[in-house]
Amino acid sequence: MAEKKPKEAAEGRRERKRRQTRDRIQQAAMTLFLERGFEETTVEDIAEAADVSKRSFFDYFPSKEDVVFAWQDTFAQHLMNAIATRPSDEAAVSAVRHALIETVVIAADQRALAIGDLVNRTPALKARDQLKYAKLEQKLAEALEARSRSQEERRRMRMLAAVVIGMLRVGAERWKEEPKGASFEAFARSLFADLWTMLGELGEEARASTD
Amino acid sequence: MAEKKPKEAAEGRRERKRRQTRDRIQQAAMTLFLERGFEETTVEDIAEAADVSKRSFFDYFPSKEDVVFAWQDTFAQHLMNAIATRPSDEAAVSAVRHALIETVVIAADQRALAIGDLVNRTPALKARDQLKYAKLEQKLAEALEARSRSQEERRRMRMLAAVVIGMLRVGAERWKEEPKGASFEAFARSLFADLWTMLGELGEEARASTD
DNA sequence: GAAAAACCTTGCACTTAATGCAATATTGCA
DNA sequence: TGCAATATTGCATTAAGTGCAAGGTTTTTC
Structure with missing residues (x-):
């Protein structure tokens, strides 16, 4: 019945096969999506290419969309790890900067960028x-809050997260306007430099605006 | 065939009737959504309630989801107006603060909050x-960039927008944890106060982190 | 004011995503 | 081996969304 049953599993042939099938479906789907587009690929096409029945497809992925995003879930995991392994006495802004640059550099390969493109030109995926x-x-x-000592600091971390992820979105947009061969890491670093500068200036300005 | 033909229209009976029908559909749909939920309401139910055919529903809205969000589009328009009417020599941070508080206070009525709730408990809508x-x-x-003189400032405005909208999202979350009778305006003001403070502190911290 | 043009509404047929169910096959284990 | 658990599939069904053509209104034109 295809539910992930946590049954004290000792990774038998069954589990292995299941993962293989899952990978095959995902591989087939992404290839087709990139070739002819998301809307233009039916679940039946994918099932066909992966040599399973259409019904089985839904046994592995709850929806067509999920295939695309299951792929990307590793990014979040990476980032959490990177944060967790920063020295615990490091300042939050510094920790998040290092962790994010590190993660982004690892994650931004050719295929990931192509997928980003696909997502961008497919409204349903964009949402x-x-x-x-x-x-x-x-x-x-959450990861940042876990590092915080005071209640005060925890509230601030929620904001820091919002600001940093906001920057990530802006960055994704700006990257498209960058010359093709540009270095991803250099780009990420310059983004952060910009962000810190602007935060300082905005903070300054905000303090000055009295009302 | 139900396309918005910009034909130098002088608002005849046709246009009027069309808008009425559109409103009726929207009204019916939102009422049903709020009563029994989004997924639990079929397009046929809506068409029935609005006394049109299912086919006609799609002549007015491209999808079921669009009914929900067509409603909310007015918010962005309001905000743009509010920004545009701030004095042009006012600092950006101050302008955006005033404009957003003003807009949020107008837009946050009973029905809007209920819709927010609906959206929140419906995954497809949340996306x-x-x-x-x-x-x-x-x-x-864009609105902020239009106020800017230098290239430098325009880049900063993109970031300011990201930061402020990030705060809006955080605010929407925090509001749910607020006591029921609380004043919306006071809440919005305190959010901004927090944001400015934290921006200053983060800017400070960022400047201190040398590497 | 009637014919023509433009537009609106509907019914019908069709495609596709997604789900439930029951039959069948495969695997793990006593 | 044989039994229990799990995987896979086919079939039927619901619901969103689209294309098309027929028939009805409104607006325009002469």
Whole structure:
């Protein structure tokens, strides 16, 4: 019945096969999506290409969309790890900066960028993509809060998360206007530099506006 | 065939009737959604209640979801207006603060809050809701950029927009934890106060982190 | 004011995503 | 081996969404 039953599993042939099938479906789906587009690919096409029945497809993924985003879930996991392994006495702004740059550099390969493109030109996917940012923000906030000592600091971390993820979105947009061969890491670093500068200036300005 | 033909229209009986029908459909749909939920309401139910054919429903709205969000589009328009009417020599942070508080206070009536709730407990809607924030951010950035003189300042406005809209999202979450009778305006003001404070502190911290 | 043009509404047929169910096959284990 | 658990599939069904053509209104034109 295809539910993930946590049954003290000792990873038998069954589990392995299941993962293989899942991978095959995902592989087939992404290839087709990138070739001819998301809307233009039917679930039946995918099932065909992965050599399973249409019904089985839905046994592995709850919806067509989920295939695309299951792929991207690793990003959040990476980021959480990166944050967790920063020294615990490091300032939050510094920790998040290092962790995010590190993660982004790992995650931004050719295929990931192509998928980003696909998402961008498919309205239905675009919406869900934004949801992903929201969840990422949530997780980032939690990871940062876990590092905080005071209640005061925890509230601030929620905001920091919002600001940083906001920057990530802006960054994704700006990247498209960057020359093709540009270095991703350099780009990420300059984004953060910009962000810190602007935060300082905005803070300054805000303090000055009295009313 | 039900396309919005911009034909130098002088608002005849046709246009009027069409708008009436549209309103009727929207009214019917929102009432049903709020009564029994989004997924639990079929397009046929809506068409029935609005006394049109199912086919005609799709002549007025491209999808079921669009009924919900067509409603909310007025918010962005309001905000843009509010920004545009601020004195042009006012600091950006101050302008955006006033404009947003003003808009939020107008828009946050009983029905709007109920709809927000509906959106929140319906995954498909939640995704699109996030898209709306993204668009709002885009528009806000444009409105702010229009006020800017230097290239430098324009880049900063993109970030300010991201930060402010991020706060709006955080605010929407925090509001749910607020006591029921609380004043919306007071809440909005305290959010901004928090935001400015934190921006200053974060800016400070960022400047201190040297690497 | 009637014919023509433009537009609106509807019914019908069709495609596709998604779900439930029951039959069948495969695997893990005693 | 044989039994229990799980995987896979086919079939039927619901609901969203689209295309098309027939028939009804409104607006325009002469």
